[in-house]
Amino acid sequence: MAQITAALVKELRETSGAGMMDCKKALNETDGDLQAAQDWLRQKGLAKAAKKADRIAAEGLVAVASGDNTAAVLEVNSETDFVAKNEQFQTYVKDAASVALGVANFDELKAAAYPGSEKNCEETLTELVGTIGENMNLRRMDKLSVSNGVVASYMHNAAGEGLGKIGVLVALESEGDKDQLNALGKQIAMHVAATNPLALDRDGVDASDIERERTILIEQAKEAGKPEEIAIKMVEGRMRKFYEENCLIEQSFVIDPDNSVGKAVENLAKELGSDIKLAAFLRYELGAGIEKKEEDFAAEVAAAAGS
Template sequence: MSISAAQVKQLRDMTGAGMMDCKAALAETGGDMDAAVDWLRKKGISKADKKAGRTAAEGLIGVAAEGTAAVVVEVNSETDFVARNDAFQDIVRKVSEVALTTDGSVEALGAAPYPGGEKSVSDTIKDAIGTIGENMALRRSAKLSVSAGAVATYVHNAVADNLGKIGVLVGIETSGDAEAARAFARQVAMHVAATNPLALNESEVDAAAVEREKAIYSDQARASGKPENIIEKMVEGRMRKFYEEVVLLKQAFVINPDLTVEKALKEAEKDIGAPATLTGFVRFALGEGVEREESDFAAEVAAAAKK
């Protein structure tokens, strides 16, 4: 029988075992999840299962670049203390470098060989759970490339080279001076770190978000008793303002607020020596979207006192 990626992910989440081990366990047990868990335990592979059940929302964002491509990865840990650990930092740095050899997906990265050994990235991280003593997880990765030009990287709140709390990639396509293009794209990456735009241009803004904003503005205008033709113009004006706030090219450039990012790009073309286009960006902020466990410190102390 064929084993789905969803089944493998579920077993990984349950046991903390590596992707290949989970696939083998499911194949051996005909896809029976409980039997697969037992199979892993019998093999001694799910030794990190208790730690793997704990929330990992700290850690580090890592970036790496080579030629006209760059990557950003997020590797989580349970505490910020571990994020300052040299061994953990070395793992994130090497995982970033491996990501450059893949298509950038977390699945491909997890299955890729880890430098200096025979194990995959996922299995190496799983093994590190036992040695470092905290749950860790390769949460996500992304790759950005251009055919000509550069992809700039920027790390905010850096704790070491190319490692920090926010990582940004910005692609710029041009036949001009690649280093001048990279320098401008790095400024844009700093801007993205600060402003967290929703999209590169208007057409890429999520349609549901656009409709939600229009509905809110329409309701607000109707509440003021304005006629429909006036409401329509009011909504158009509010949407222009909305795009200026959330669309990268429309935003006021933090390096020079007198210009939009789009106009700053036109200015930068003088140094680049050719037309240039911003092709995309990726922004990872550590732990965003992760539900963190809330602990009751008083209850923990009381429970410890009873032991």
């Protein structure tokens, strides 16, 4: 019986794209013969992932999962929207989101045991690639928690319970009634899904975004030929508007446009007789930031026809 070294397992994993445990099993089954192990993985449909890994996966699903005073949001990508409707894929995404509740970060999620399996979450998805036949990947994951209060969630374009294309979490810290907190939290989460704020408040806006906006406004004032002191006042006024449009707390509340989101929180705090802090939010939009390949359908057909 050949000795199955860690280096041999690593080499097979790199060449096949299969999970570590599958590579180890393949080598044991083939007495350490690397080529035979690759063939074994192909026969089991576990080596398909390597051939698909360079294909762009910008579709898929966002999932939210909630626990006691905590919630997680997760994105898992696939190549096509068709796969996002696949029952096996949806089950995987739901299960991975439930695992996310019990881990601290994304790296821990990938390495965590997948429910009902000896494999971890990343290896299980690699195996699913071989089964379904599309490139898929665990893209990102985050959590919000509160010591007192609620983490409310909302899913836009839902494809199933806790699954969809835009997932939002909103953390409200308070000792007030949880049902009412959750109701407001969900409304704010719906607002976030619609408006996509840059930050919670002014302190959270990236310095580069502020500088870029100021530069644009200053150039506009110069182009208008305004005196310097007038230009400065114009820029400051327009920066206030920038914050009102992009900071969640200052935005006009979609549910009640006469009030800001921050004012809606204050109003409920008065009603409950308990302080409420809008502590944080997370918004995951499926495929955000992924550069999608532009397909030329006519050229593809021509190529297939040998033109």
